[in-house]
Amino acid sequence: MSSEDFVEEAGLYFERLGLSRTAGRVMGVLLLSDDDGMDLPELREELGAAKSSISVAVGRLAQAGLVERFRRPGARRDRYRLTRDVFGRAFRSKMAEFQRFQELAEHGLAVVGDDPRRRERLENMRDMYAFMAEGFPRLLAEWERTRQAPSHRP
Structure with missing residues (x-):
């Protein structure tokens, strides 16, 4: 290439x-x-x-x-x-969207009411983004530790 x-x-x-x-x-x-x-x-x-x-x-x-x-x-x-941490910065800015996706899913859940068939996708969306919002900060912290380790080559 x-x-x-x-x-x-x-x-x-x-x-x-x-x-x-x-x-x-x-x-x-x-x-x-x-x-x-x-x-x-x-x-x-x-x-x-x-x-x-x-x-x-x-x-x-x-x-x-x-x-x-x-x-x-x-x-x-x-x-x-x-920027030095260009992809870490980009990743962090995308993480802010996780909360907005969760909020969007909550708004959709309020619209569909109690119908379990209509709620399933929205609950899955909300729960997946909540999971990502919880896990990604740990991944970034681990990346920073790995990147700063003496054996890591930039």
Whole structure:
């Protein structure tokens, strides 16, 4: 697989997760870049996308905490790179949705009343997201311990 193929695959993947395809492609490029990141003209050239499209994508990624903006001493342009804990941050933001899914299920349960056949899916949804909300913080804590262990290689 070429780097171009990977970037396109990342664009499609992150698009399915709710980002724009361009933002997903930016993620793909930055996943392959070094810690020095890239500036907007470099991203635009690498992706062959319009300046405004790249600016909007990078802005949304920065707002979501997935990308950070920085400037090298003496440089004239800002650069962008993935935040150090990009996937932990993304995972934590998704965890916040678990509560909203539980609330949605509760609203549905209030609508369907006592009919057991109509309640089953909604109860399953509520219970599954409650389970995930309880278990995922432990998984993240375990990941952090594992990542910080001397034997772990970044």
